[in-house]
Amino acid sequence: MYHAVVPTLADSTVNNGVYFSTFFVRAHTDDPTEHYETAAASGYSVDNLSPEPVDDITVQYKVAGITVEWSPSDAPDVGLYKVFKSDISDFEPDESTFIGTSVETTFTEEGAVEGEAFYKIAAIDFSGNSGLSDPYRFVLLPSPSNITIVDTPDDQGHFIGISWTAPEDNSGLIEEYRIYRSRSEILTDAVPMIQFASIDALNEYEANNTVLVTTVDANVTAIDDFVPIGGESYYYWIQAVGSLGASKIATADVITRIVEMPGEFSLSAAYPNPFNPSTTLEYSIPAESHISLVVYDALGRKVAILVDGIMKPGSYTAVWDGRDESGSMLGSGLYIYRFTAGSFTAQGKVMFLR
Numbered sequence: 001m002y003h004a005v006v007p008t009l010a011d012s013t014v015n016n017g018v019y020f021s022t023f024f025v026r027a028h029t030d031d032p033t034e035h036y037e038t039a040a041a042s043g044y045s046v047d048n049l050s051p052e053p054v055d056d057i058t059v060q061y062k063v064a065g066i067t068v069e070w071s072p073s074d075a076p077d078v079g080l081y082k083v084f085k086s087d088i089s090d091f092e093p094d095e096s097t098f099i100g101t102s103v104e105t106t107f108t109e110e111g112a113v114e115g116e117a118f119y120k121i122a123a124i125d126f127s128g129n130s131g132l133s134d135p136y137r138f139v140l141l142p143s144p145s146n147i148t149i150v151d152t153p154d155d156q157g158h159f160i161g162i163s164w165t166a167p168e169d170n171s172g173l174i175e176e177y178r179i180y181r182s183r184s185e186i187l188t189d190a191v192p193m194i195q196f197a198s199i200d201a202l203n204e205y206e207a208n209n210t211v212l213v214t215t216v217d218a219n220v221t222a223i224d225d226f227v228p229i230g231g232e233s234y235y236y237w238i239q240a241v242g243s244l245g246a247s248k249i250a251t252a253d254v255i256t257r258i259v260e261m262p263g264e265f266s267l268s269a270a271y272p273n274p275f276n277p278s279t280t281l282e283y284s285i286p287a288e289s290h291i292s293l294v295v296y297d298a299l300g301r302k303v304a305i306l307v308d309g310i311m312k313p314g315s316y317t318a319v320w321d322g323r324d325e326s327g328s329m330l331g332s333g334l335y336i337y338r339f340t341a342g343s344f345t346a347q348g349k350v351m352f353l354r
Contacts, residue, residue, distance in 0.1 A: 011047040011127060020044050047127035051075030054105070054121045054131075059138035061239070061246040062189050065110040066140065072105050073123035073131060082122040082130075083107045089118045089135045114140045114247075139245030141174055142167030144220075144238050147252040160224040164238055164250075173242040174218050180237040180249065181224065182210040187237055187249060199228050210237070262286050262315055267339040267346040270320075274351035278321040281306070281337060288312050289341045295320060296336045303330060306337075322352045329354070 008021040020042045027036040056071040068083060081102050084093040091097055100107055118135040125131075146165040162179060180190050183206050190210040196202040205211070216222045227234065240247040262284035270279045285291060293307035304325055306318040320337070322330055332354045338347040 008043070008045040012044045016126070018044050047077075047125065047129065050129045051078050051123045051125045051131040053133045054081070054123050055133065057119065057121060057133060057136040059119060059136055059245075061140065061248060062108070063187050063249065064108045066112045066138070067106060067108045068119055068121070068136075069106045070121050070133070075123065075125055075131070077125040077127070078123045078131075079103065079126055080124040081105070081107070082124060083109075084120045084122065085109070085117050087115070087117055089137065091118065091120075091135075093120055093122060093132065112140055114142055116245075137244060139171075139173055139242070141240045141242060141245050141247040143247040143250040144177065144240055145250060147236065147238055147250060149236055149252050160227055160234070160236075162222045162224060162236060162238070162252075164220055166218070166220050167240060167247070173244055174240045174247075175242045176215050176217055176240075177219070177222070178215050178239045178241055179213045179222050179224065180210050180239070181213045182206055182208075182235050183229075183232055184208050184210075185235050187235075187251070193226075203228055215241075262313070265289075265341050265344040265346075267348070269348055270337065270350040274353045276322070276353045278319050279350055279352075281318045281320070281339075282315065283318070283339055283341075284315045285311060285341055286313055292338075292340045293318050294338050294340075296338065297330075298334050298336070300336075303335070320350075322354070 006023065008019070010016075010019045010021075012018045021044065022040050022042045024040045025038045029035060052074040054070040054073050058069050060067050060069075070081075072078070082093070082098065083100050083102065084091070084097040085099045086097045099109055116137065116139045118137055120135050121133040123131040123133075144164040144167055148163045150161040150163075151159075164177075167174070180187070182188070186208075188210045190212040191205075193202065193211040193213055196205065202211070213224050214222060224236075236252045237249045238252075239249045263286055264284070265286065266284045268282040270281050272279060281293065283291075283293065289311065291307050291309065291311045292305070294302055295304040295306065297303050304320060304323065306320055324330055330352065332352055335350050335352055336347060337350060339345065
């Protein structure tokens with residue numbers, strides 16, 4: 001009696017059904033023209049070996065929800081992954097713990113609630129065999145609240161103070177907070193701000209995307225010390241993070257419009273000119289200074305004092321309605337306005353028509 005182990009032409013699988021292979025045995029003699037054959041017989045093989053489980057599992061909270069990622073199984077015939085979740089580590093995957101499938105090596109869970117959870121990934125091959133990963137622990141931490149954004153005064157408009165109320169974290173799992181920012185109100189998955197090679201590249205990206213500004217130790221305040229564009233609205237978000245998990249991303253209730261401080265003294269031309277009943281003058285000061293804005297008639301006589309005092313940095317407007325210091329209406333004619341700020345002076349002419 002003889003026997004031999006031979007491969008089938010293909011395995012039978014759940015997807016492709018039963019695949020028969022036909023076999024027979026041929027016996028050869030010393031005479032090449034003489035041989036003997038058995039009757040043919042058919043059979044099939046079944047793939048019943050579990051594929052290699054996945055590894056390198058990571059779990060993060062991103063914009064869309066809790067995102068689970070892993071390295072692909074080494075088995076070439078794996079075509080599907082199933083994701084399971086439980087609040088105990090040694091659970092057996094079943095329908096009650098099943099949360100979804102993916103043909104890629106990533107899965108996003110929406111609507112998760114705060115607390116500890118364990119995730120397992122099952123690699124499923126074409127025959128329906130399953131290779132199960134070890135559990136991965138992730139804690140969805142409580143989120144910070146009451147976020148306050150304040151533009152730091154007198155700083156040339158580029159420092160933002162951020163404060164928040166720390167969540168109740170009885171487990172002590174919160175280790176740091178991440179501060180996110182964008183000029184768009186739509187939060188996207190963030191990239192670190194420090195990766196941009198130029199301010200122009202940062203500004204272009206941040207117009208429609210979110211950047212990670214900084215990470216601070218477990219505290220309730222932070223400073224964003226580099227806001228590149230003055231006069232723009234910025235949106236902020238904060239996330240609590242620890243080695244075992246992260247919180248949902250909390251948004252500030254208000255946007256912050258960054259006040260751009262002027263870089264030099266300036267005085268604009270009066271508008272309208274000629275005017276009736278009033279004209280407006282705009283001026284800017286980069287540092288706290290004593291400011292005077294005075295109107296004279298054509299003979300050089302002082303007729304009106306529009307501004308006279310110490311002023312902080314910023315941009316301002318002054319309106320003159322054609323009246324003198326006593327409130328009396330002046331006559332039509334040419335008037336001269338003079339602006340003085342420290343050693344800086346500027347002046348212009350305006351025509352009043354009654």
